[in-house]
Amino acid sequence: MPDYSLSGKPAFLRVFTLTALFSLSLISHGAHAEQNLPRVQVVQPEVRELTEWKEFTGRFEAVEMVELRARVTGYLDKVHFQDGQMVEKGDLLFEIDPRPYEAAVARAEAELARMDSQLKLADLDTKRGERLLTQSAISQEEVDTRRARFQEANANVASAAAAVKTAKLDLQYAKITAPVSGRISNRRVDVGNLVGSGDAGQALTTIVSLDPLHFVFDVSETEYLELIRLPQGQDQLANGRAMPTELKLIDEQDWTRTGRIDFVDNRLDENTGTLRMRVVVDNADGVLRPGLFARLRLPTSQNAEAMLVPDKAIVTDQAAKVVMTVDEEGKVIPKPVELGTLQGNMRVIRHGLEISDRIIVEGLLRARPGTEVNAVPYQADEQANNDGQDS
Numbered sequence: 001m002p003d004y005s006l007s008g009k010p011a012f013l014r015v016f017t018l019t020a021l022f023s024l025s026l027i028s029h030g031a032h033a034e035q036n037l038p039r040v041q042v043v044q045p046e047v048r049e050l051t052e053w054k055e056f057t058g059r060f061e062a063v064e065m066v067e068l069r070a071r072v073t074g075y076l077d078k079v080h081f082q083d084g085q086m087v088e089k090g091d092l093l094f095e096i097d098p099r100p101y102e103a104a105v106a107r108a109e110a111e112l113a114r115m116d117s118q119l120k121l122a123d124l125d126t127k128r129g130e131r132l133l134t135q136s137a138i139s140q141e142e143v144d145t146r147r148a149r150f151q152e153a154n155a156n157v158a159s160a161a162a163a164v165k166t167a168k169l170d171l172q173y174a175k176i177t178a179p180v181s182g183r184i185s186n187r188r189v190d191v192g193n194l195v196g197s198g199d200a201g202q203a204l205t206t207i208v209s210l211d212p213l214h215f216v217f218d219v220s221e222t223e224y225l226e227l228i229r230l231p232q233g234q235d236q237l238a239n240g241r242a243m244p245t246e247l248k249l250i251d252e253q254d255w256t257r258t259g260r261i262d263f264v265d266n267r268l269d270e271n272t273g274t275l276r277m278r279v280v281v282d283n284a285d286g287v288l289r290p291g292l293f294a295r296l297r298l299p300t301s302q303n304a305e306a307m308l309v310p311d312k313a314i315v316t317d318q319a320a321k322v323v324m325t326v327d328e329e330g331k332v333i334p335k336p337v338e339l340g341t342l343q344g345n346m347r348v349i350r351h352g353l354e355i356s357d358r359i360i361v362e363g364l365l366r367a368r369p370g371t372e373v374n375a376v377p378y379q380a381d382e383q384a385n386n387d388g389q390d391s
Helices: 011-036 099-134 140-173 221-228 233-238 380-390
Strands: 039-043 046-062 065-068 074-079 092-096 175-177 182-184 205-208 213-220 243-249 257-264 274-281 293-310 314-317 320-326 332-343 346-351 359-362 374-377
Touching: 039 320, 046 221, 046 332, 046 346, 099 140, 140 175, 213 221, 213 293, 221 274, 221 293, 243 274, 293 332, 293 359, 314 332
Parallel strands: 039 374
Antiparallel strands: 039 359, 046 213, 046 293, 065 205, 074 092, 092 175, 182 205, 213 274, 243 257, 243 293, 257 274, 293 346, 314 320, 320 332, 320 359, 332 346
């Protein structure tokens, strides 16, 4: 029977066999130890050129909004519009019963005619008195009296003429027209009701312009300083040049709407510490309405190199933002970072990382600072499949 024991082999074969067995034991032990380490997936930062944006929330406002009130008192006689329709500047909207004001015009014109006849009489008396004065047939005092009566009659004519203008204005105000173009609201007063004039009277309706619209938003002191220190921020915000912007509604995914900043307030609000800004936005499609909320973004850098990491790799440690990295020895090293804008599912990192750092993306719950981990390359597709299975 063949002898397979080591004792029957030459010495060099016994040494070789023992060495191989020892090496296999070390490899097995190392693999077993690595298998017991927490497994994390890591990725290196991505560097690419991009345009960074700052996003804000605001509300649309009408460029022009008019609350229609009657300028004269009277009974509402006619309404010439449908609730909610578009109107043009100068369109007739309401009519107040004009008969009292037509009578007032006739009365004022009659008074003007009476004053005019008195003026002519006073003029004749004055001229006659001046001729008699040259013949010493009348005293100077009488001539002065006639001249004063002429001046009084002249003033009465001017006063009557002004009264005619006032009466005609009141008659004109009995027809209420649209002062601006836009969309009108519903009528607040029905035909037959008595409407008052001025602020004491009830508002009849409102009109708002729709194209273009204003988009109003507030920025903090820090955000304002960031914008004003851009390469062209001083010219665009401080010196009156329009800064381009992009907008989207709450149900829109893409930034398809554009506008331009045309107004920056002259002071920060003392209570909120914010600065009011305004954007002019075209509304050719008529979708936008005053009062709608929307998101706006401003470019803070253009075609600049930026370092990006997956946003889910960011960890919050009290007030600081931290990224977990793995060093050459396989130990977890936390690094505080300064965050930039969000680009899709990637976050811009302004400071705190090197391009050679290995960022933990998956397995953050198993990664403790200072502990050793088993770092493997991040597989986005694999993680997506795992998430689908878990769900």
